[in-house]
Amino acid sequence: MSEPQQNLQDGADRPGAGVTAPPAIELRDINKSFGPVHANKNVNLSVRPGDIHGTIGENGAGKSTLMSILYGFYEADSGEILIGGKPTSIRSSRDAIAAGIGMVHQHFMLVDNMSVVENIMLGAESGAILASSVAAARAELERLEREYNLDVDPDALAGDLPVGQQQRVEILKALYRGADILILDEPTGVLTPQETDQLFRILDSLRQEGVTVILITHKLREIMAVTDHVSVMRQGEIIADRVTAETNKEELAELMVGRKVLLSLDKAAPRVGETVLRVENLSFVDRAGVARVDKVSFSVHAGEIVGIAGVSGNGQSELLELLSGIRPVTSGQFSMMGEDFSTEHPLDPATMRDVKAAHVPEDRLRTGLVKAFAADESAILGYHRSAAYNSAVFLDRGAIERDCGQKMSDFDVRPQNPALKTANFSGGNQQKIVLAREISRGPRLLLVGQPTRGVDIGAIEFIHRNIIAMRDSGSAVLLVSVELDEIMSLSDRILVMFEGRIVGEVAADQADERLLGLMMANAAPEQAGAAGS
């Protein structure tokens, strides 16, 4: 932590040095819409050369769209881009590369079955025959690796490398193309804390070499740790620009969300009942042999909300999929409502519903709904075999439509039209349809993943209140979220996952962001014992 702090001081010393130089990047009145969604609204952004400029905002605030425009991946509907003071037309990635811009995408743009060298020279080959290009690329790669301390085996297949190394290949790709402006889109989402620290050191050495860096993230800690300036995005707009040294996490958080962050919702003390879910030594090993869920044990009782915190990609998603029967268990077992499940007696999603458990999946559009279906058809997904919706042979269309209408009015879904195509509802309303479907049958156990991802603020509160109402009515709730605020405001107990293991448990009233953050990075001092009770 101390090293980035120093960088910050460097940054703070420098104001004035670049006053006369034009901004490395200037965006003027950028607009971009996807259908009805106005992803970027009159965005103005100015980045000083040699800075690490943070762009922070919640998921769906429009950060990635903006950077994709800057990199020529999308074309803006209107607006102007100036690079080094010169108006520049960026209509494709080729233009962006020519303008000296490089980008490390959130999902890496590597060809898995090609070597690192091949990946790096792709599109920047020196001639029509590969042999000479390979030699040149190899030499240049060695130079770059030395200069920036980026160590990668040039002959390894990209797909075989660990994530942190793949990211380095992406950075090397940009540098190989002569980028002096580097955009990183959510670069730490998939990294371990060690890899994150290494990345920050790399960014620091890039800054020292005069490279301008734009760091897109939704993590306040990262902004405070490495950036010189920060722009805050909310609902497609840039609503504030700050010198990092002159702001703080609290201010930025408030700007991001648009109001005081709800730290605690009004909720009564839990009335904890019998054990509803008991997980013992549960493991899931993926095809590559990595234990994504590693001997996890814990319990959830009736009447409580147990939150699982962790950096995205530490096994929470897989855990939820194991418990909902989507993924087969590798070893260990769990019991739901007293019924045992293991490799010998696997759970499938239909059985999960039969034992009165329900699952709100992390990704509603990919998993929880069928976009092409009418809302009422999406609203029976998973329960379509239920007697309530079927006669002997046929589906009871009338019952399905009435049921959906009822759910829509109970959950304030707008527009209240069961025949409308699912895809035509907003994210928040789609999520309400999923929630209504899963909650309204009064499950004894509710598995919830990222309940408010990409959902507008009004709907967030509604969804949170409904989850708490579930708990108050005696259901057990297991909540997975990467949003610490959400975990802290909803949970009665918090488990922290790191690299597939549960590394700690905290009671909600003893949790604070700092402690959880340390636990999520597996850097907390011995505090709480192992999980399970």
Added chain:
Amino acid sequence: MAELLFNLLLAIDATFRVATPLVLCAMAGLFAERSGVIDIGLEGKMLAAAFAAASVAAVTGSAWLALGAGMLVSVALALLHGFACITHRGNQVVSGVAINILVSGLTVVLGIAWFARGGQTPSVTNEARFTPITWPGAELLAEVPIIGSLYSELLSGHNLLVYVAFLIVPLTWWVVYRTRFGLRLRAVGENPNAVDTAGISVSALRYSAMLCCGALCGIAGTYLSIAQNAAFVRDMTAGQGYIALAAMIFGKWRPVPAMLACLMFGFLDAVAIRLQGVEVPVIGPIPVQLIQALPYVLTVVLLAGFIGRAIAPKASGIPYVKER
């Protein structure tokens, strides 16, 4: 024994002739699929080229003009496939099927309208064909046992397009694995996003692949109508485009194994006729249909993963959509 050897020699000789259009089409399919475009339409492009070449040969008497016409028509169809699948993101399988059906009808319609011979084109004279080339000394050496007959029967005495087909295999290998175009081609079939963000146009790359594909199918079709035969006959491709597709899959989208698969399928075809009615101990006569169906059966068995695994380029069949 000598007779058996000689028969084998003849079968292998026939194998080269039968395998030639397969090899050309398999390489064509390889270019398309390596770029991420599934091409069911090899059959149709080959058939259209066969018709165009035979028509032009019949009218002009020039084999070279005929070859040009065959390639031109085939390339035009390949570009149509590209227009549907790359530009308009249509379903690649549907587009391929459309081209196959369109061509199987149109060649007959035009053939009857132009030549009024029930869908056939007039036979062309040898001057307007690619005729066998006898290598120097082949006749002299023919009398020399083994080496002589190998030289005079196997190497010598094929037409130009046979040699071209088998030279195209190493050329394809070189292009795919040793050139910038090949690097980009392999990349775009696996991860078009990587290619796009590297500043290369995915569409331009896929269109280039379609050009290669069209040109090679054009040669294959020309071979059928004015090298192997002397006229176009309706539906003369008779499923060879599909066999080539099968061979390409069998070769796991790699040039040399695909060629070997073509040779194997060609050999099966060549011996099928010779084995008709031959009694095999215990089993009895081998049904010739079994041998004819063997390429298809073997491909299904391969695809089912019972002999190795055939993994297609990851992005094949998926139109490239940049915006969400």
Added chain:
Amino acid sequence: MSSAPGRIPRWVDVALIPLVNIALAFIVSGVILWTIDVDPFAAVEIILFGAFGYDEAIGYTLYYTTNFVFTGLAVAVAFHAGLFNIGGEGQAYIGGLGVGLGILLVDSSLPFILILPFSILAAAAFGAAWAAIPAYLQAYRGSHIVITTIMFNFIAAALMVYLMVNVLIQPGSMSPESREFAEQAHLPFMHEVFGWFGMQVTPSPLNLSVVWAAICCFLVWAFIWRTRWGYEIRTVGANETAAIYAGIDPRRIVMLAMCVSGALAGFVGINEIMGVHHRLLLNFTAGYGFTGIAVSLMGRNHPVGIVLASLLFGMLYQGGAELAFEEPKVTRELVVTIQGLVILFSGALAFMMKGPIERAYLRIAGGFQRPAGQEG
């Protein structure tokens, strides 16, 4: 991408765009006719008269239509599960084999009333079985169903030749055909059915299968849109991840959809073998399986659309034969050409006209609204 889907009315998407696509296919067909010195308008006249001008023609048109309904429905059912079944031709062929074998087995011992359901079951079972193998390989072994169904068409063809030439051929006969079925195993022709009611109709190959085709249309509609199995098929086709989440096993759905699809294709055998030829023979499928692809695409995978598209192709087949007869420069393959063009424009190029038409609609609709807005 930039157009707002909510503002485009349904009829534009469901009726206007498909009609424009079909019109394009016919315009190109007209150009082809024109290049071979045939007046396209005169040709249309001959085709229409040839298809509907007299009752024998109508009989033929509906007889072809029957086949296309079966194969079109077959393609559509698979399509709803997200599967492209190119194997309709082979499944129809093997379905016909089932009908033939079944009838050869029982035609002398059972009455018609039992032979009919038995044959329908045999057609369905054989067609389904031939589709089940590629389905199994797709579901459980991950083989691409497009490729395997193509391969199975060829394997079916080889198998039929072998069986007809070596096994089922009538002893002493030169042509590879089975013996003729006994009288009670013939599906009545429609002119016979009309005759029972005292109506005189010119004989044509149209037989009772057409009624079965109509029933199948209704059954498929009810199955896909009104049963939980159809719901599961559509879920898997639209979003496999969501299907798994919902406790639907996509592998079983692939099997189910393909078996239903194969069974429907197999019913071509009822029309051809039991209804028309009354014996087992080679090449009775005559490309109907491939036409099913065009029919399904054109009919947007809905039974109503499929019936309309089948009628159109029935008309083209019958009228096209008439045209070939009247006009020596034209052959029946013209219909195959049109079929290819229909698949091209309504299938592969389906998106080509979508954007322009939607933009044009918005401009026209907006043009009507804007003045009102300015005034208001």
